[in-house]
Amino acid sequence: MRTVIKSFNVALLFLIFALYCHSQVYAAYPERPVTLVVPQAPGGASDALARILAQKLSGIWGQPVVVENRAGAGGNIGLSHVAKSKQDGYTLLMSYEGTQAINVSLYSDLQYDPVKDFVAVATIATVPFLCVVNNNVNAKTFEEFIALEKSESNMTFGSAGSGSVNHLLGEMLNLAAGTQLTHVPYKGAGPALTDLLGGRITAVFTSVPSIAQQIESGKVRALAVTSADRSKQLPTVPTIAESGYTNFDVNPWFGIFAPKDTPVEIVNKINADIGTLLQSAGMAKSIAAQGASPLVSTPAQFQSMLDRDIKKWATVVQKSGAKVN
Structure with a gap:
């Protein structure tokens, strides 16, 4: 019986030692x-x-x-x-x-x-991302933008490329609001923003950091934030959910x-x-x-x-x- 207990104790000590060494290896990372x-x-x-x-x-x-x-x-x-x-x-x-x-x-x-x-x-x-339009668009609010698109049906939105978040946000809006914004893919967000500033596309869905300076200088107009809560950086810009699309939440x-x-x-x-x-x-x-x-x-x-x-x-x-x- 003593031999069994002794063998068990030795095995237990080896197990404890192995676990200790194992933990020490990872504690040293990196x-x-x-x-x-x-x-x-x-x-x-x-x-x-x-x-x-x-x-x-x-x-x-x-x-x-x-x-x-x-x-x-x-x-x-x-x-x-x-x-x-x-x-x-x-x-x-x-x-x-x-x-x-x-x-x-x-x-x-x-x-x-x-x-x-x-x-x-x-x-x-x-x-957070924003829905931003060029200054030629005759809409001061997101609701006005949706109504304008439905009456004209010739508006476009640019993206950083097909399949990007910018692209799919526009598609989400089309599904949620029944709009028919036409997608214009670019090779990166930069060219899309350049064409937005130049009035060659109607809108973009882009991140707050990428467009905040142009918004503050009045070069483009931010209509809505895509997240459920307003942006801390642009607190006066309402959310899309506030316009009645309560399930629209992309952050x-x-x-x-x-x-x-x-x-x-x-x-x-x-x-x-x-x-x-x-x-x-x-x-x-x-x-x-x-x-x-x-x-x-x-x-x-x-x-x-x-x-x-x-x-x-x-x-x-x-x-x-x-x-x-």
Whole structure:
């Protein structure tokens, strides 16, 4: 009997020691530079938020966090790269609602699965979008704009490309309001905004940071915010929901993903560190400067958001018949 008890105690000690060593390995993460992949070109919201986060995480971790832009194919190049990366926490993805939740409904030949090939780590922020029109449009309010479109039926809206959030927001409005705005795709948001300023297209749905300066200078007119709540940066602009479309609520999120099977201890550590940062005054100020609002979540909460939004956008894509170029 004593031999059995002794053997049990030895086994228990080995188990405790193994668990201790296991936890210590992950507690030391990261021990070398971390790459944060952005699947869009430099200059956009994803890139700006990634660089803010990288700088702050580098300070906490004592290791460089290097932002690497891998743009192309609607974000699919960057996502495919991360999906195939080593599952050790040293290659992370800064994604957003457009690429992670919409592409799966638009592309039939994706080289990755947005759910099965990734683990949701942490949300970073939400960035509200606006319905903006050029100054030649004879409408001062969103309600007047809808009425004008229905009477003229020759209005257009530009986007950063077919299948982008900008595009599908216009399609959502057509479905919700019974309008027939004609989509004009561009190769990026910049050219679309240029043509809006020049009066060559009627409207765009774009993020607050990308157009706030032109709104404040009176070069274009903001009619409504796409989120359920008004923008803190432009509090006088009403929401689309306030115009009677109560279910219209799009407030795109940005967040961090890792390759599937990344150790849960690493996922939880990254989530906790990002959560601490997001609740700091300095980080909140940096994010607010981008027209965004910090968003803290657990990995499970983030995964639920992704699952919900994949279903939401799949419905929009199906009903609108939206296609990529």
